[in-house]
Amino acid sequence: MTIASFAFELIARQGRARAGVIHTPHGPILTPIFAPVGTQATVKAVTPAQLEEHGVTLVLSNTYHLYLRPGAELIAELGGLHRFMSWPHPILTDSGGFQVFSLSENRRVDDEGVTFRSHIDGSLHRLTPEIAIEVQEKLGADIIMAFDECAPPYDRAYNERALERTHRWAERCLKAKTRSDQALFGIVQGGIFLDLREQSARFLTGLGFPGYAIGGLSVGETKAEMHAVLELVDGLLPEDKPRYLMGVGTPQDIINGILRGVDMFDCVLPTRLARHHAAMTRTGRLNMMNAAYARDSRPIDPECTCYTCRHFTRAYLRHLIVAREMLAATLLSIHNITTLITLVSEARSAILAGRFEQFAAEFFAAQETLPS
């Protein structure tokens, strides 16, 4: 399989931590990278210009949502997802698998695919590996994902069955793929079971994907279990391909992931927290509705360089929240996304400078400090 314009360069390692560049048809992605999520072809409450201004390069969008509304045909007709949402930089779409299992009720899984009802209007739909690829080819993201079955992390029997199916589906996704300008990533599954994870990493590696995701984590397992999976998988996946930890999003999980060889992260956390009045910092969260901030003339984080922190006080943000102004979600989203973008960017610099161990140690030492 030739992937035109797609390549991963591993530039530096320190311990398991990696710094690299993913080349895509829409430009390079410097790794480690955090991708904000634009579920419905928009990162909620933030314009593409604001994302660009704050250093975002990769945006994730959800195949399940776009397939249901406005439909992949419509987006294809309008020139594809990049043009539709006016994001000329790299985009990654997931396969819809996770959403079918988390959002839709009344789903029925068989070896062919999944039949499910829309969470919007209850209408009946079917996704198969072939349809998931077809939809993602219509959307036209730079990186697309294999269609997988997501099992609850502790259910051994379910994970065994789901893994077998996920592997068959991975083969079918590769076979269904027709576009040469998209990189299809396989997804390592297996819950918390290290032998299943090993089996999955070995099987998918054998199929020769241009990148590998680690799925089914950050869904209820302990941090120790998550780390054990990451460490195992790090030793099994090929060094010269990017590794993507799906749905992970706290500063702590991101640094722990980088320490264990992960290159890519995505999460709704920064924008979702913003809509619930929380400002993210490296050490915690500030509930900006708190009365303690009513007369606070400081920015959220004096060291942050985002638009919000350069221009607005905590008192103003609290006023916007109390007065139910939409601008609050925009300004907090910008800040929260910047917090994670700055974190991965500094982690990358530290890896390149050979001082990532110290960077991570200082990061975790700071966690003891309570946010002001």
Next chain:
Amino acid sequence: MTIASFAFELIARQGRARAGVIHTPHGPILTPIFAPVGTQATVKAVTPAQLEEHGVTLVLSNTYHLYLRPGAELIAELGGLHRFMSWPHPILTDSGGFQVFSLSENRRVDDEGVTFRSHIDGSLHRLTPEIAIEVQEKLGADIIMAFDECAPPYDRAYNERALERTHRWAERCLKAKTRSDQALFGIVQGGIFLDLREQSARFLTGLGFPGYAIGGLSVGETKAEMHAVLELVDGLLPEDKPRYLMGVGTPQDIINGILRGVDMFDCVLPTRLARHHAAMTRTGRLNMMNAAYARDSRPIDPECTCYTCRHFTRAYLRHLIVAREMLAATLLSIHNITTLITLVSEARSAILAGRFEQFAAEFFAAQETLPS
């Protein structure tokens, strides 16, 4: 009364239409000007950076709302309204008079002032001319307004009583004013009654304000009645002071106002319509939720140069609205504000070039064309 840093320069006239510059402590305002409204110290769903980028120079904010929440003392403590909302350009605050009469229930007016209940929590408050000036001095806008009583446009007896009171209050506002870096405008009232309007314009002119507002219009009277008032007042107010038509906001009313000597306009219309899915054009409104736009690859207005029209299709905007995404309000607000800013800016160029009559004639001729 000396107004430091405030001055109006009348640069050109064509018929009654005027082009000028209002100099303020926060920079010049080129007139005719349209000011978007930031009721609660934010133009809803739009950042100050986005306003700047789209040519906004003057923003209006509401004294009534800010007095109730978060309070003028808090804003003063945080450095005043410009710093609080991060708008380093000119700001105008109204006096709270109009809101007391339109938003608050259970109000009681006496010659001293108005006692009313908050629309937020029902708490009891009192505004007098002296308090309205004190609050506006704490907020620190460049242009502040006299406290007035707003009467229904067709009630002669009420207008006579209210006008008498408004004139006494105007004198008290002038007397209460202490800051030399704010320009206090008087407000001509009198409903649709031309003799009352004349009486008001003459009385206020005698007090020597640095600018004059025309209040109590666009509240239910006919266009012919509005125009008659504007034409009368144009002949009575001093040529060398700016005239401000409060709360006016459609492209048609703005051009009609400029034709009758008005220099300044403000209105919530562009941002309110945006939150109700309507895109403004010079000739009408497009309901962007309309199914007709589902596959429409055109921008709202191919001739508009705003961020929204440069980057997004009608189909995308409709998708955002249908999917209830906040970005829809932001993108439509940016477009609608730009429509009015571009309109007044082109009107100014036309006046300076001596071709405003033609500009206005073409503008009204185009109204016959249905929007596509």
